[in-house]
Amino acid sequence: MSQGVLRPSPLVEQATTYLHEQISSGEWPVGTKLPGETTLAKSLGVGRSTVREALRALAGAGLVQARQGSGVFVIATRPKEDWSTQLRQAAITDVYEVRMLVEVEAARLAARRRTEADVTALRGALARRRAAGSADNAEFIEADIALHEAVVAAAHNPVLTGLFTEFVPVLKQQLLDLVELLNLRTGDPHHGDEGHAVLVNAVARGDAEAAGRALRDELEQTLTLLHSL
Structure with a gap:
């Protein structure tokens, strides 16, 4: 994954956009397990709570899914349409x-x-x-x-x-x-x-x-x- 420290605000929106781009570009194909919250937070230069909110937003868009005890996995490369x-x-x-x-x-x-x-x-x-x-x-x-x-x-x-x-x-x-x-x-x-x-x-x-x-x-x-x- 390419590195990039995010600017201060709004951090959640920026983190969501960055992670979304990683998914849509093919950096993380469908089925891929994402790095852990700690790793993502360090890579993006934000706190774990920011990463957690970003992942929640991606899950709401139908891009990722958290699996109990296994981690967060990519399930789609394009957001689901309402x-x-x-x-x-x-x-x-x-x-x-x-x-x-x-x-x-x-x-x-x-x-x-x-x-x-x-x-x-x-x-x-x-x-x-x-x-x-x-x-x-x-x-x-x-x-x-x-x-x-x-x-x-x-x-x-x-x-x-x-x-x-x-x-x-x-x-x-x-x-x-x-x-x-x-x-x-x-x-x-x-x-x-x-x-x-x-x-x-x-x-x-x-x-x-x-x-x-x-x-x-x-x-x-x-x-x-x-x-x-």
Whole structure:
């Protein structure tokens, strides 16, 4: 390992960067056991606590793993990507396929679990989507996604809600690009209004199969358009 004393501050960040570079450059290939904390601290000119924090950061990035009684080993040369990053980099068709799996089940659950407050929120979201028909594409997309968020919220499953929340930033940009690319609102500024009304009414009356079917039909239409590009 090449030697190099680090500057005083911020030591943990510098140590993390230095060790990361050693791994990504191939100095320490996958499977390699890293030198001990004492050796690393002496080599970098820092305390063992700084090295310990740096190794913890690398472990959090999925680059190293501590094995009880054996030491710290390199398990990857590139940091693992978080879910948000994967979504941003994913193909829009892949995102829609997963969105369909999540939202169709959410719609079914919403129909079974909705409360009066949920129904009021859904009808309000539908009204706002309709009102946004006279607005620009960005505002219309905001209103469209807000309705879908209301459906997911009515499922009363915090995991589903959290998962859909991760989708929202990506969906907003992808939907905006799609609407503008295909001029979907040129002839119909309220694009998809009928299908969304069917969805809201199905959830409101507690028809789980109809709610799931309505949402699946809507997303499948969009997915078909995407595959045709």
